[in-house]
Amino acid sequence: MFVTLRRDPGxxxxxxxxxxxxxxxxxxxxxxxxxAEIGSLLDAARREVAA
Structure with missing residues (x-):
């Protein structure tokens, strides 16, 4: 998940x-x-990884 987060510069x-x-x-x-916002970012990354 962290790779997914770090891959997007924004x-x-x-x-x-x-x-x-x-x-x-x-x-x-x-x-x-x-x-809470960090949690939202992690949730979004988790969904991307699972897709």
Whole structure:
């Protein structure tokens, strides 16, 4: 799945931005929002791999 994410430059960039956002989040709510979006990216990649 991570290869699928990293293969697309836009998604790879967004994943990195979200990882940084989680690490530097000023609140748990901000970290949860970024984590949820990471989960969405992973779900989409999982679907692509399964297709």
């Amino acid at each position: 998604r790879a960039r967004r994943l990195h931005e979200l990882e940084v956002a989680v690490a530097e989040a000023p609140s748990i709510e901000d970290a949860q929002r970024a984590s």
